[in-house]
Amino acid sequence: MYAEQFQKSLKAVEEARANNIALEPQRMTAQQKEDLLAEFHPDYRKAEFTELKMGPNKGDKVPHELAETLQAHARIKAEDVDLTSPAYDVDVLIIGGGGAGASAAIEAHEAGANVMIVTKLRIGDANTMMAEGGIQAADKANDSPAIHFVDAFGGGHFAAKRELLRKLVCDAPEAIQWLNELGVEFDKDAEGNMITTHGGGTSRKRMHAAKDYSGAEIMRTLRDEVLNRQIPVVDFTAAVELILDENGKAAGAVLMNMETKELLVARAKTVIIATGGAGRMHYQGFPTSNHYGATADGLVLGYRVGAKLLYAETLQYHPTGAAFPEQIFGALVTEKVRSLGAKLVNVNGEVFMHPLETRDVAAASIIRECNARGNGVETGSGLGVWLDTPMIEKIGGEGTIMKRIPAMWRMFDKYGIDIRKEPILVYPTLHYQNGGLDITEDGMTTNVENLFVAGEAVGGIHGRNRLMGNSLLDIIVFGRSAGKNAAAKAQNTEVGTLTLSHIAKFEQEIEDAGIVTDTVSPKLLPSYARK
Amino acid sequence: MENMVNVFLFGKKYQVPDNLTIMRAMEYAGYELVRGCGCRNGFCGACATIYRIAGDRDLKACLACQTKVEDNMYVATLPFFPLVKQVYDIETVNTTEQVMMQLYPEIYACVGCNACTNACTQGLNVMQYIAYAQRGDFEACAEESFDCVMCGVCSSRCPAGISHPQVAMLARRINGKYLAPKCGHLEDRVQEIKDGSFTELIEALMQKPIDEMKELYNTREIEK
Numbered sequence: 001m002y003a004e005q006f007q008k009s010l011k012a013v014e015e016a017r018a019n020n021i022a023l024e025p026q027r028m029t030a031q032q033k034e035d036l037l038a039e040f041h042p043d044y045r046k047a048e049f050t051e052l053k054m055g056p057n058k059g060d061k062v063p064h065e066l067a068e069t070l071q072a073h074a075r076i077k078a079e080d081v082d083l084t085s086p087a088y089d090v091d092v093l094i095i096g097g098g099g100a101g102a103s104a105a106i107e108a109h110e111a112g113a114n115v116m117i118v119t120k121l122r123i124g125d126a127n128t129m130m131a132e133g134g135i136q137a138a139d140k141a142n143d144s145p146a147i148h149f150v151d152a153f154g155g156g157h158f159a160a161k162r163e164l165l166r167k168l169v170c171d172a173p174e175a176i177q178w179l180n181e182l183g184v185e186f187d188k189d190a191e192g193n194m195i196t197t198h199g200g201g202t203s204r205k206r207m208h209a210a211k212d213y214s215g216a217e218i219m220r221t222l223r224d225e226v227l228n229r230q231i232p233v234v235d236f237t238a239a240v241e242l243i244l245d246e247n248g249k250a251a252g253a254v255l256m257n258m259e260t261k262e263l264l265v266a267r268a269k270t271v272i273i274a275t276g277g278a279g280r281m282h283y284q285g286f287p288t289s290n291h292y293g294a295t296a297d298g299l300v301l302g303y304r305v306g307a308k309l310l311y312a313e314t315l316q317y318h319p320t321g322a323a324f325p326e327q328i329f330g331a332l333v334t335e336k337v338r339s340l341g342a343k344l345v346n347v348n349g350e351v352f353m354h355p356l357e358t359r360d361v362a363a364a365s366i367i368r369e370c371n372a373r374g375n376g377v378e379t380g381s382g383l384g385v386w387l388d389t390p391m392i393e394k395i396g397g398e399g400t401i402m403k404r405i406p407a408m409w410r411m412f413d414k415y416g417i418d419i420r421k422e423p424i425l426v427y428p429t430l431h432y433q434n435g436g437l438d439i440t441e442d443g444m445t446t447n448v449e450n451l452f453v454a455g456e457a458v459g460g461i462h463g464r465n466r467l468m469g470n471s472l473l474d475i476i477v478f479g480r481s482a483g484k485n486a487a488a489k490a491q492n493t494e495v496g497t498l499t500l501s502h503i504a505k506f507e508q509e510i511e512d513a514g515i516v517t518d519t520v521s522p523k524l525l526p527s528y529a530r531k
Numbered sequence: 532m533e534n535m536v537n538v539f540l541f542g543k544k545y546q547v548p549d550n551l552t553i554m555r556a557m558e559y560a561g562y563e564l565v566r567g568c569g570c571r572n573g574f575c576g577a578c579a580t581i582y583r584i585a586g587d588r589d590l591k592a593c594l595a596c597q598t599k600v601e602d603n604m605y606v607a608t609l610p611f612f613p614l615v616k617q618v619y620d621i622e623t624v625n626t627t628e629q630v631m632m633q634l635y636p637e638i639y640a641c642v643g644c645n646a647c648t649n650a651c652t653q654g655l656n657v658m659q660y661i662a663y664a665q666r667g668d669f670e671a672c673a674e675e676s677f678d679c680v681m682c683g684v685c686s687s688r689c690p691a692g693i694s695h696p697q698v699a700m701l702a703r704r705i706n707g708k709y710l711a712p713k714c715g716h717l718e719d720r721v722q723e724i725k726d727g728s729f730t731e732l733i734e735a736l737m738q739k740p741i742d743e744m745k746e747l748y749n750t751r752e753i754e755k
Binding site: 027029030121122124125129130137138139140141142144145146147149150151153154158162163166169170173174176177180181182183184185186188190191192193194198203204205211213215216217220221224225227228230236258259289291292326327328331332406407410411414525527528529530 | 551566568599621704706708718729733744745749751
């Protein structure tokens, strides 16, 4: 139930509902989208970015918060640890326990490698667990990997590295099959056909889902498989610095117990960074849909040893973060709500855009509606627009919401809002790091040998914007691939003498660039305690 | 002006605004969380919490990130619970009801007290899904348990020592892999890709100039 202040607008939404359901809103032209993004998308606010003064991407612009953490001091000095007696000695070291890390671990293990996962929280504490809407794969008769390619390439503003995108779309059906064979429960009809829907910017219905727990269902299954294989998982332990060998190849990491702060050395023949995203950096002060540990750690670890970043200046703001009630401010409202028919409606009950534009366009459009056009709803903690969820029951029949998006119903029901009967308030929330470490098709960084990257920490797969359902896909495709390739590479690798000499070198570069800072990184966790 | 309430975190009294979740209240009180905090959005089960309102006999359970504080709330988080997770090979696992007797025989010691269901932070009918598992109806067990976040509160309340979330996990994997109908169009497509049916199409896209890619994208037909 909404308080009195919302009732006038709610009434307008209800009165317009029947007409709004029937309405087929125009999609924007390429030019309209371009103009909209330039004026209203957060990525285009020049004052929010700064030039990197040092390191592999010197001269590139990135968000202030990212620049600060990239150009920061290491948490340790070389002399703090003894590299000659590692606590762990493995073939493949995987940093991060989300979907990409778990997929990599399973494949590396399958290939016979001695593999270990280290994660600063628990295995499964990751954005993968929170992905709701689904995973794309062109596996229906009217679809093809080529159509999937065009959708993703255009949605990403024609900036994706094509060889990475080719891999993403061509390996997609097999990724779904692999998950299904592990026991992931996809939504199917009685004949076994996948129940698929649109996402923003897709031209075919290729969104596979497990209700609106798609990521959770995938993650818990991968986790169970990792545990069945008895792959060591060292939890509550963060990687705070990569270790190279004397030949400049990645050869392990310095680990820190998150509770006791004990430092441990892990030696490895190959290393996979699978540390995920950066929502908890709160770029431009945005709330986030991300998990507690999304602090860009992998980018920092890689940057310090010389790995290049690609598109680190592009972030994804999910158009529909919860704007009310404040207890769930910024939490993800899955795009699937719009896939199932709910439209975005302003304070006057007017549909102001096609509900399935790409995420960057949808986010910018909501920002314009609230700010420039003054058609937002005052929520008590900012502005928002309505996402008219009762439309779903009208279109799909009663019971659709409980069957297809039970997590959304539960999230709002806890605060007395029944989304079957009442619409919800949304506003963009920081959701995804489009950019990340630059890799080649085999998953290895372009300039640090034996350092692999998978998942959200990679840049270039999607270009400058990502389509819904291509992230769950990329963690599986590139996670598996990194696991296989890192295991194979480990077989032919002789690790030389370990060194942390890059730390002093990096510190010198900071000084030479005239940067004065007290910041240390990686950040590991956001600081939310009231001071 | 914020309304303040008294909460007792591990028995110690703090005054916090009444609009906070339990998790935010802990941070308001000054806690820097490491354990007991994961996705902060109700999906990961890291912040299982038990609480009691002073004067109330009921012990309640919730996720700290999804539950508002109340006045005189006594809170203890349960950041870890030692569930039993049996190791098995999904490729060779027995898919009949006997698998439960092999791996989780304690489910047959269920006394029907319903404490698990009463404690579930997701409001699931936990005892019912265990009943389905007992009789080998894994499809029903999978459906009934689907929204489980594996926080473990159910198991902490179980007199029979059942690890409900792990029982359900096994049932869901058996159902997903073996019992649910196979997807024909998926198998076909995987084979087509292996056979190189799309190679020419994709390779053409790899070479195409950006202007042509834009034309292709902007004029593509969108399925209704």
